[in-house]
Amino acid sequence: MNITRRNWFRWAGASSLLPLAALAERATAQDHDIHAEPTGAPRMTPPTSGAPGLTPVRTLNGWTLPHRMIGSVKEFHLVAEEVEHEFAPGSRAKCWGYNGTTPGPTIEAVEGDRVRILVTNRLPEHTTIHWHGILLPSGMDGVGGLSQPHIAPGETYAYEFTLRQNGTHMYHPHADEMVQLAVGMMGMFIIHPRGGEPQRIDRDYAFLLHNWALHPGTYRPDPAIMQEFDLWTFNSKVFPAIEPLLARTGERVRIRVGNLSMWNHPIHLHGVQFHVTGGDGGRWPRSLWRSEATETIAVGQTRDLEFVAVPGDWALHCHMSHHTMNAMGHTVANPLGVKRGELDEAVRRMLPGYMSMGEAGMAEHQEHADMGHIQGPENTLQMLGGQGAFGNLEMGGMFTVVKVRDDQAPGDYREPDWYLNPRGTLAQRVSNDADFGAPVRRGHKAQSVPPLESMSVDHLKMKYGS
Numbered sequence: 001m002n003i004t005r006r007n008w009f010r011w012a013g014a015s016s017l018l019p020l021a022a023l024a025e026r027a028t029a030q031d032h033d034i035h036a037e038p039t040g041a042p043r044m045t046p047p048t049s050g051a052p053g054l055t056p057v058r059t060l061n062g063w064t065l066p067h068r069m070i071g072s073v074k075e076f077h078l079v080a081e082e083v084e085h086e087f088a089p090g091s092r093a094k095c096w097g098y099n100g101t102t103p104g105p106t107i108e109a110v111e112g113d114r115v116r117i118l119v120t121n122r123l124p125e126h127t128t129i130h131w132h133g134i135l136l137p138s139g140m141d142g143v144g145g146l147s148q149p150h151i152a153p154g155e156t157y158a159y160e161f162t163l164r165q166n167g168t169h170m171y172h173p174h175a176d177e178m179v180q181l182a183v184g185m186m187g188m189f190i191i192h193p194r195g196g197e198p199q200r201i202d203r204d205y206a207f208l209l210h211n212w213a214l215h216p217g218t219y220r221p222d223p224a225i226m227q228e229f230d231l232w233t234f235n236s237k238v239f240p241a242i243e244p245l246l247a248r249t250g251e252r253v254r255i256r257v258g259n260l261s262m263w264n265h266p267i268h269l270h271g272v273q274f275h276v277t278g279g280d281g282g283r284w285p286r287s288l289w290r291s292e293a294t295e296t297i298a299v300g301q302t303r304d305l306e307f308v309a310v311p312g313d314w315a316l317h318c319h320m321s322h323h324t325m326n327a328m329g330h331t332v333a334n335p336l337g338v339k340r341g342e343l344d345e346a347v348r349r350m351l352p353g354y355m356s357m358g359e360a361g362m363a364e365h366q367e368h369a370d371m372g373h374i375q376g377p378e379n380t381l382q383m384l385g386g387q388g389a390f391g392n393l394e395m396g397g398m399f400t401v402v403k404v405r406d407d408q409a410p411g412d413y414r415e416p417d418w419y420l421n422p423r424g425t426l427a428q429r430v431s432n433d434a435d436f437g438a439p440v441r442r443g444h445k446a447q448s449v450p451p452l453e454s455m456s457v458d459h460l461k462m463k464y465g466s
């Protein structure tokens with residue numbers, strides 16, 4: 001049967017999704033090996049060598065590219081190539097990236113460093129790399145045809161320049177951009193200040209925003225799509241496969257976000273007012289910092305968000321609600337309030353397994369999908385997923401959790417269990433009667449009910465109270 005985007009909404013379904021905790025554990029185990037040494041390569045040095053006391057960046061679900069010292073030059077080697085990528089268990093794709101992953105590994109260096117970046121092209125077409133936001137000679141800027149010849153398949157080019165700035169930057173092709181960006185070619189380029197940070201950063205996270213059109217049942221992202229994307233990602237992962245950000249109470253945390261997608265994304269962090277402290281123009285003077293809870297990161301921009309961690313499990317997500325969902329159709333008729341009656345049974349005679357959804361909202365979708373009642377096409381994630389301490393999160397796409405604990409050891413990135421709410425700090429049910437209380441409602445007659453008595457709540461009985 002031909003599953004189109006139009007009818008996909010009704011088919012969105014079934015994939016087995018691991019709890020956030022299990023996925024994060026896996027991510028921790030396999031990633032972040034910044035000292036990994038390819039066979040026979042000379043010894044690699046830490047990314048912040050030359051600037052002691054700096055905290056290396058932690059790329060969500062990603063890794064930092066090792067380098068080697070050739071004299072006084074830090075030499076990196078990127079390989080543009082096809083990669084087998086998993087957005088989350090149940091959704092794989094043939095993408096293009098660097099050194100085996102999308103996004104490619106993060107390049108970290110220190111202001112003042114002389115860097116040489118070898119770029120080997122193992123793609124079926126030519127490419128280049130543009131160093132987005134980095135001050136360099138025109139001939140190193142990586143715009144194919146303008147600043148250099150294209151790098152043909154099989155060729156290796158060397159870029160070499162001195163870093164004269166610090167901040168959050170990116171790299172991406174400047175050749176057949178529509179295709180090469182759409183299938184995952186991107187990475188971050190972080191330059192640490194040589195003189196150290198004005199304020200010590202205890203945890204320094206980084207991720208890139210992106211969007212993908214991986215049509216239901218297919219394995220190649222479609223580069224022709226401009227607006228109706230299926231997958232919205234932090235570092236090419238969708239929730240619940242995006243690893244959480246961890247911190248200890250009181251630590252200073254920076255989240256560096258870059259946007260190489262086709263949409264602007266209002267990134268919202270719960271629990272704190274963060275300061276926006278920089279962009280791809282570098283770190284801003286203190287007088288320009290803004291206190292925000294949501295920061296829109298436009299296409300082609302980066303932003304640095306800094307805050308002091310407060311204990312809890314805090315959502316970090318794009319505020320466009322369609323960007324916190326996985327595969328879905330955008331052109332279906334509105335099912336809200338529709339009485340389906342005999343409809344499902346009639347349709348099932350033609351389409352076995354059919355189940356219409358949405359007459360009371362879409363929250364039931366996750367339940368049905370998790371229980372296997374509805375099945376989607378192969379290699380396609382359900383629209384909503386993820387589990388928290390209290391039930392379904394009904395999220396996908398650009399969503400993860402910032403987990404802050406009093407007892408998280410400095411430098412420990414192992415994921416703790418769900419947050420234990422101190423006594424008296426957890427919202428809870430006080431009635432299951434819809435006529436409860438005496439709320440003022442316009443268009444409704446006031447009810448003559450006794451005033452709400454003060455209630456005592458036994459927090460010790462709460463499952464997740466401490």
Ligand SMILES: [Cu+2]
Pocket residue numbers: 232263264265266318319320323398
């Ligand atoms: Cu968004």
